[in-house]
Amino acid sequence: MEETTLNKSIGDQAAGSPETWLDQHGSALYRYALLHLRDPHKAEDAVQETLLAALGARDRFYGGASVRTWLVGILKHKVMDQFRRQVREVQLEDPDDVAEADDPADETDFAPSGQWRNKLTDWGNPEDTLERGEFIAFLQRCLDALPQRLGQLFWLREVLYEDSATICKHLAISPSNLWTMLYRARLGLRRCLDSTWLKGIGHAG
């Protein structure tokens, strides 16, 4: 490590130096990125992009928030950017995956009359259901089984807690398009949990 780089940046910025960001927050940022992107390379890229963006924007850091909070805020945007790129890629690769009025997923669940094809099973109380740890494990598997785009949007909405407006703006999709895809994600998860988790606990039938 060269002392000149260090001396130049130490002390003249409330935010500290990029070197210390990497040392003190690098792994925490990486874990956050990995949690959402689930790919070591993409997570590393997101951390690098975050630190570079922070470097360019450190004059705007006022020290009101902690450095960690500030960096995570930037990282959150980088994660969203990654999601947007992936959603775009899927759109190009697989036009069938894009939301259309005609929805084969709906037909799995509903008869032409608009009624459920099969009467839905009682999952019990949310509290009781969630106390059984295995539900969460099945949910993770069912999320992975969704079309990638649906799974990511649902993750963005329910785990990153982004509101609809932010997601629409970031991913450049219309609200009704987003709502339709979230609806499909929910139907898909429900169906998957019914046929995996519920069957496993011998409730079904």
Next chain:
Amino acid sequence: MLTCKDASHLLSEGQERPLGLQERWGLRLHLWMCVSCRRFERQLAVIRQAMRSLRGRAEAEAPDAGLTPEARERIRRALAEGCAQPRD
């Protein structure tokens, strides 16, 4: 009269936006008559709660994961290059 498909749509959208008065009344009437849609409503609530605990769980499971020394070095180099560029 709402079909189950309409009702399930509204139940999902109700998690995204405030429903209108007419939508809420239509939904209430449908739910009153339809056991499957009442179950669907509860299932959505379970899924939402479970998604929230998924995050805590994922974080708890990877406390030791971190940047590898190689990744750290790559980022360090990228930052050094970034530092060397003139700032405006």
